[in-house]
Amino acid sequence: MAEEEPLAGGRGRPGRPVALRGDRFVGLGLELNVDYVSAVVLDLTGGTRLAETRAATGTSDVDGLLDLAREALARGADGCTVVGAGVAVPALVRGDDRTVAWAPNLRVDGPSLAEALDDLVPGVRVGVSNDANCAAYAESHHGAATGVGHALYLTGTVGIGAGIVQDGEVMRGAAGFAGEVGHMPIGDSSAACGCGRRGCWEASVGLHAMLAAVGMAELDTPLATAAAVAERAATDRAVRAGLERVGHDLGLGIAMLSSVLDPEVVVLGGYFAPLGDLVLAPARRTLDERLASAAQVRPELRLSTLGTGAAALGAAELALGPVLAGELDLTALG
Incomplete structure (x- = not known):
């Protein structure tokens, strides 16, 4: 605890307030x-x-x-x-x-x-x-979704999950399982998923799916891997084309989630962040094409500022x- 200077001006012995040290x-x-x-x-x-x-x-x-x-x-x-x-x-x-x-x-x-x-x-x-x-909560209090009333966070790792935050609090659903979006049937219907089925969203836009699309190997962490892919994309047309396909399938899923949840902001975490517009640009185009009505407002797509931590x-x-x-x-x- 940290002590402060005595308080004067009152009856009796001067008080010495005590405050807890938060650190x-x-x-x-x-x-x-x-x-x-x-x-x-x-x-x-x-x-x-x-x-x-x-x-x-x-x-x-x-x-x-x-x-x-x-x-x-x-x-x-x-x-x-x-x-x-x-x-x-x-x-x-x-x-x-x-x-x-x-x-x-x-x-x-x-x-x-x-x-x-x-x-x-x-x-x-x-x-x-x-x-x-957890990542959605962190982004809403410390990162890309700070001050946002309604945000959707997407992990960018081997699996794809979603965190839904309303006014700074995580929405977990009836059983606490809300956000299991990686297994929605979106993207390549023949792609095998880690869950044992085919056609799951993460089998088209997860980290391993992205690496298969660009023909590159995984490095130590998703961020290091994506940074290497982004560097190769600067000079390799085939890598850019692979990322275009991933971004398209990413946009398909975001369009579906936007129609259901109507988020103000969608934060893309994990490996998506180092790739930036290489996947964001096609995702935005697909999102615009897939929203059913002009009355719907396209959510702002933002990159995570907190990384894999x-x-x-x-x-x-x-x-x-x-x-x-x-x-x-x-x-x-x-």
């Missing part, structure tokens, strides 16, 4: 994804004490996530009290915010991930959340929610 209390946010793991340590002042993303070693790199979490706590939370922790995953998560119900691109199931993380932060209940929801940042922010809502008494923690 002493932190939340830990993590993300486990197909090809990378991320960690963010965020304090109550909104300051990011640590942010790091690493390549994953497999499709379920829980050990790598645990190692990164330990380092994040040692480097970013040294001398601080951890008052909340959460992990974002590309999965359907049940209403207990602990149980993974379905993760088509990861070998993670049930409460095992939350239980594996519990021992790292004694006394803190680790929450599990959908990655798109967006979901981990959102997980940290959501983990601090009970503190910010006054549900946790910090004075009892020292």
Whole structure:
């Protein structure tokens, strides 16, 4: 706690007000994804004490996530009290915010991930959340959707998920599964998806689909991969043509979602950001062609400003929610 100067002018002994130091209390946010793991340590002042993303070693790199979490706590939370922790995953998560119900691109199931993380932060209940929801929350509070009343966030990783934010709050739907847009039947009807079916949207616009379209290999992270593709596109007509097809299919899905949700802004995250207008331009053209009425307003398409750390940042922010809502008494923690 931080002490301030005594107050004078009242009866009796001068008082000495005491204020909590927000930088002493932190939340830990993590993300486990197909090809990378991320960690963010965020304090109550909104300051990011640590942010790091690493390549994953497999499709379920829980050990790598645990190692990164330990380092994040040692480097970013040294001398601080951890008052909340959460992990974002590309999965359907049940209403207990602990149980993974379905993760088509990861070998993670049930409460095992939350239980594996519990021992790292004694006394803190680790929450599990959908990655798109976490990233959407972060973008609405820190990134490209700040100040926007109604925003739709699209992940740009191996899978494609959506986070829907209304007035700064995530809309989760009746069972908490809203936003599972990657498996809408849009795009190439013959393309195989990680869920075992064919014709899913992410099989046409996900990271692996994009790489197949341009004939290039994946690098360590989605951002590094997309940066290499963008560089090649500057001199390779075939790569630009492949990205044109991806952008077209991206626009088809955004048009469908816009007709249903009427977002003010659509934020494109993950690998979409480094590609910029290489996919945005064809997506905008397709969106204009597919909106049914001139009365419909095309949502503004924006690129994420938070990169692959967006979901981990959102997980940290959501983990601090009970503190910010006054549900946790910090004075009892020292």
